[in-house]
Amino acid sequence: MARSRILTLALPLLLAMPAAWAAEDISKVNGSIEVSAGKAYGELETVNGSVVIGEGVETGDASTVNGSIKVGANAKVGGLETVNGAIRVGRNVETRGGIETVNGGVFVDRGSTVGGNVETVNGAIGLVETRVRGDVETVNGDVTVGIGSVVGGGIRISRSSGWFQSAPKRKPRVVLGPRAVVEGPLRFEREVRLYIHRTARSGQITGAEPVVFDTDTAPEE
Template sequence: MQNKLAAGVATWAAMTLLLASPLLRADEDISKINGSIRVASGRQVGSVETVNGSIQLGDSVRADNVETVSGSIDIGHDSSVGDIDTVNGDVTLDRNTKADSVEVVNGRVRMDEQAEVRGNVTNVNGRIILAKGARIGGHLENVNGDIELEAATVGDGIKTTNGDIEIGAGSRVDGGIHVEKPDFNFFSSKRKPKITIGPNAVVNGTLKFEREVELRISDSATVGKIVGATAIKD
């Protein structure tokens, strides 16, 4: 009897230790000051934050907000996260990944096939690429950097100041396109942004240009009212 009781106590203690392990505990926040963070595939965690270092989430990970100051952020396929935020670093969402929003200051943003951002994607200096089937529910915006859509969807318009915009074949943009005039000399560029709307693409809403651009629209594309530019038909 005593041996069975001792064995039971030992088993209970071992289970308690395992459940308390940070490798198994769900919804645990992960935070660092210096150093990169990697979250293994299949885990469910809370917020993931570091100051100096990259963040890599494996496949099928569930997490809250993902944030770093200096470092890239890579989210594996079939994952779901909250807000993504970095100051200096690229952001990559693998296929079928979902996020609430993406905000970058300096770095590229890439959304692979069928990736989805439910809210806004904003960038200051960097390219933004949406692969086939990618979707943004809110608006897509940057200041400097090209914007490319490949049979992708944007729900609430595209805005840029100095970047080229390519709305690829079969893409759809609701909410129009807005190319702003630079407010400060710091952001000014004498080069004319190139705006290309490909075959069978749809842009609902006004295409508004506050600076000179080169606008090319496919004969099979559907667009709204054009203000501030004259389209070249391809």
């Protein structure tokens, strides 16, 4: 009898679960996507348009081809990917996947965690008090692992090849700020300007000679 009563009480909860778990995918060709709290979202995809994820929103992967991606504070998202556009992540955000762009920069603010790699081709990468579980990789972009940030993998600056051989020959600037940690190796396949704060630490460095500094910001050339 007690068992029957438990099943009777549990039945409304079980029936309500699919609705609670339902997540809406949004897909467009031309047009931006903007989502706000109060609803569950799955994958967000557009071709020509930006993606704006509001504060406290939970979504699946977000991607676009020609457009930027902006994620508000305290959001939980999947991976973030664009081709031509910047990606900006607010404070205390959790991404279950990586962050990737080809032509555009990446900035991740304080208290956030990136579940995969952070990658660009032509774009700067900036991290502030952020944890990256994977690697940080670029070809022509600057990299700043800012104050208190932790990269679980390594940093790699690749040599230009293929379609990117005609890219500008400037030297990327790589900075490890105060108390920054890169647990893996720093590998540079082209010339870079490398600055490491006295309180920062990293794995093995190949391809560059670091300049050690102890001021709040790295020296400017």
